[in-house]
Amino acid sequence: MQRRIKMTGLSGTLLIFSFVITSFLIAAFILYIKFIPAPRLGLPGYLANLDNNYIISSLEKGSATIPLSTIIGFIGKKQIENMYLSAILKDLPYLLIIIIFIFVAGAVVLSKILQRQQEKQALLLARQLSRIDNGSGMEPEHPAIAKAYLEIKNRLATNALDYVRLSSYVTHEQKNMLSLLRAKLQLSGNSELTKEVDKVVDSLDDILTLSASANSSGKMEIIDAALVCADVCDEYRKIYPNIYFDFDDSANYQVAAKELWINRAVANIINNAIKHGKGRINVSVSNQRGSIIISVSDEGKGLDDEELEKLFDYRYRVGQLKKDGYGIGLSLVRHVCDLCGGLCWVENGETSGTVFYMVFPEVLTIN
Numbered sequence: 001m002q003r004r005i006k007m008t009g010l011s012g013t014l015l016i017f018s019f020v021i022t023s024f025l026i027a028a029f030i031l032y033i034k035f036i037p038a039p040r041l042g043l044p045g046y047l048a049n050l051d052n053n054y055i056i057s058s059l060e061k062g063s064a065t066i067p068l069s070t071i072i073g074f075i076g077k078k079q080i081e082n083m084y085l086s087a088i089l090k091d092l093p094y095l096l097i098i099i100i101f102i103f104v105a106g107a108v109v110l111s112k113i114l115q116r117q118q119e120k121q122a123l124l125l126a127r128q129l130s131r132i133d134n135g136s137g138m139e140p141e142h143p144a145i146a147k148a149y150l151e152i153k154n155r156l157a158t159n160a161l162d163y164v165r166l167s168s169y170v171t172h173e174q175k176n177m178l179s180l181l182r183a184k185l186q187l188s189g190n191s192e193l194t195k196e197v198d199k200v201v202d203s204l205d206d207i208l209t210l211s212a213s214a215n216s217s218g219k220m221e222i223i224d225a226a227l228v229c230a231d232v233c234d235e236y237r238k239i240y241p242n243i244y245f246d247f248d249d250s251a252n253y254q255v256a257a258k259e260l261w262i263n264r265a266v267a268n269i270i271n272n273a274i275k276h277g278k279g280r281i282n283v284s285v286s287n288q289r290g291s292i293i294i295s296v297s298d299e300g301k302g303l304d305d306e307e308l309e310k311l312f313d314y315r316y317r318v319g320q321l322k323k324d325g326y327g328i329g330l331s332l333v334r335h336v337c338d339l340c341g342g343l344c345w346v347e348n349g350e351t352s353g354t355v356f357y358m359v360f361p362e363v364l365t366i367n
Contacts, residue, residue: 013117017110024102032095167211171204178204202267209264210332212339220340222363225292226253226285228262232270233283240274243281251287255360257340265336266294268329269356273298277353290362297355302348311346333358 125145129152178201185194226247233245247253255262266283273281277298286293303311312334333356337344342360349355 013110013113017106017113021102021106024106025099028095028098028102032091032098163211167207171208175201175204202264205260205264206268206329206332209261210335212258212261212335220256221258222254222365223257223259223262224253225255225257225262225294225360228259229266229283229285229294232263232266236267236270236274240281242279243270243283246282246284248286252362252364253285253287253292254363254365255292255340255342256363257336257360261336261339265333265358266296268332269296269358272329273300273354273356276300287362292360292362294358294360295355297349298353299349300353302352302354303346308346308348308354312344 128149178197182194182197182201185197229247230245233243237243270281270283273296277300279299281299282295282297284295286295312330333344336342337358337360340360342358344356344358346354346356
């Protein structure tokens with residue numbers, strides 16, 4: 001089940017913002033009412049010495065200390081209300097300034113929060129779009145974005161599938177024509193041209209392997225990795241006799257892959273060992289704790305650590321670009337390992353040369 005991008009933070013932010021602004025406004029009104037200065041009452045001389053707040057409090061509470069009959073003749077209820085209104089209106093501009101400040105400050109804070117959330121959502125969407133071709137990750141929750149996302153995803157998947165189908169069709173057709181050409185060359189005894197045709201066929205197989213993807217490659221096959229390696233070694237032994245193959249015939253070497261993929265991956269490693277190594281080439285297959293390990297070692301001069309790290313990169317070559325070297329073949333090896341859920345790496349040998357490793361998960365079948 002795919003995860004979904006959460007896009008409900010905006011409503012929560014607005015709710016919190018409204019609550020905070022309302023709280024500040026209520027607090028401002030309470031403080032304003034509380035600290036309003038009491039109005040000055042126009043009282044006769046014999047009451048003028050009394051505390052103004054005390055008189056107002058007495059009038060509000062109906063205190064017996066100052067009889068209302070004494071004061072009511074001088075100050076009416078309407079007059080007291082007008083005095084309070086005058087006092088409120090006198091300090092009202094300060095309250096308005098505070099309210100405006102609260103709204104402006106709140107708007108600035110809200111804009112910063114919304115901008116940060118927008119950037120976060122944009123990063124999430126960009127990250128998801130960058131992974132649109134691997135089928136894993138989150139789907140946008142917003143209906144419009146989710147619809148556009150699915151349309152782009154389906155369009156890319158369709159284009160990729162069309163590309164794979166076209167590559168497969170063209171490659172198979174070319175291989176059929178090359179097979180007929182090879183048969184005619186063999187009948188004519190032209191071995192040199194036959195070898196050149198074989199190279200072209202191998203290149204077409206590489207194209208088929210590189211164009212494969214986990215989503216478009218179809219159902220995996222259960223193949224015997226040791227058997228495929230033995231076939232590759234037998235083919236290369238015809239042109240390079242110093243190839244030795246070692247495996248334990250009692251172990252299980254079944255992996256989930258395509259025979260063509262493993263064949264081309266091993267063939268490219270051996271081909272590079274023949275070009276850049278010298279002496280003996282050892283190919284071995286072993287089963288260690290549920291992992292099928294294919295190793296190819298040569299007796300060449302080895303490589304620098306910096307070159308070892310770049311060796312599986314697409315079109316990287318050791319030395320000058322125009323010279324023959326490690327190129328697309330080793331990027332194919334990594335691609336095959338990725339397709340099969342495995343991994344690959346290269347090390348310098350203990351004394352000389354290099355050792356290439358490919359590791360695949362073992363597949364157990366019930367007989």
